[in-house]
Amino acid sequence: MTPSLGPAKRAGSGSGSPASAAGRWSDLDRPPLNAAALRRALLRPGSLWTSLDVVPSVDSTNSDLARRAPDLPEGAVLVAEEQTAGRGRLDRTWSAPARSGIFVSVLLKPAVPVQRLAWLPLLTGVAAATALARAAGVDTALKWPNDLLVHVGKGADKEERKAGGILAERAAEHGVVVGLGLNVTLRADELPVPTAGSLALADAVCTDRDPLLRAVLRSLEEWYRRWTAADGDPAASGLQEAYAAGCATLGRTVRAELPGDRALTGEAVAVDGDGRLVVATADGGREAVGAGDIVHLRPAG
Incomplete structure (x- = not known):
């Protein structure tokens, strides 16, 4: 689920101010982001983040940031109040009402071995989950490889729902664009599918998108610096251990639908050093599958 910026809708420093958004508000529970305050908080000397744009609407933040990547340094951040063509892995669609979530993409240029780039979406998941636990109390x-899950409901009726997703894409030789889409204030009657959720439906203590976005970007910077300092090594950076600790997929029996109408069923037992999911099958074998090989990953049965 990526976010993207529209070329004619670039917003300046006042793009997140209530005055500039006047006339576009239809829901006072969903005020626009404060771009100037976000810049003051995040664009500091020595920070990973080098620019931050908030735009009213865009097709996909990933697509737009990728188009502009040749002219941008590492650390460019693009945030959209609304995505008209948000997408996730395998070009699946992602939709949400304007200002109901966080739709952000960042441009990264990690100097690590190319085979370790598969860890970027997993790293982003760890960073987002860590930040939301602190800032939202959720x-x-x-869910391997790129989903964020929350629990919605009470007691025995509580169920796991997808509240966010991550998409990492190469921008030719200009780096990697990583997009995060997160449902924040989405109400039950606005859910695109019954399996979707949001921070609000998970009883978050905070649904103010400004502090949530700051928390996510700061956590992403922390994990990214740790990972790149270890030359992208997921074990040495602590990333592999952190991902396994927070991964709801591990320990469950899953059915992986693969290209060519092939299916793999077994227990998800590990995420290996290349970021692949290791599945133990009933015949005692083990098979590692990469995110690019999976069409669908579902609980078996």
Whole structure:
């Protein structure tokens, strides 16, 4: 689920101010982001983040940031109040009402071995889950390879719902664009599918998108610096251990639908050093599958 910026809708420093948004508000529970305050908080000397744009609407933040990547340094951040063509892995669609979520993409240029780039979406998941636990008071789990899960409901009726997703894409030789889409204030009658959720439906203590976005970007910077300092090594950076600890997929029996109408069923037992899911099958074998090989990953049965 990516976010993207529209070329003719670039917003300046006042793009997040209530005055500039006047006339566009239809829901006072969903005020626009304060771009100037976000810049003051995040664009500091020595920070990973080098620019931050908030735009009213865009097709996909990932697509737009990728188009502009040749002219941008590492650390460019693009946030949209609304995505008209948000997408996730395998070009699946992602939709949500304007200002109901966080739709953000960042441009990263990690100097790590190319085979370790597969860890970027997993790293982003760890960073987001860590930030949301602190800032929103929501226990966020990770579904391999790129989903954020929350619990919605009470007691025995509580169920796991997808509240967010991550998409990492190469921008040719100009780096990697990583997008995060997160449902924040989405109400039950606004859910695109019954399996979707939001921070509000998970009883978050905070649904103010400004502090949530700051928390996510600060956590992402922390994990990214740790990972790149270890030359992208997921074990040495602690990333592999952190991902396994927060991954709801591990320990469950799953059915992986693969290209060519092939299916793999077994227990998800580990995430290996290349970021692949290791599945133990009934015949005693083990098979590692990469995110690019999976069409669908579902609980078996």
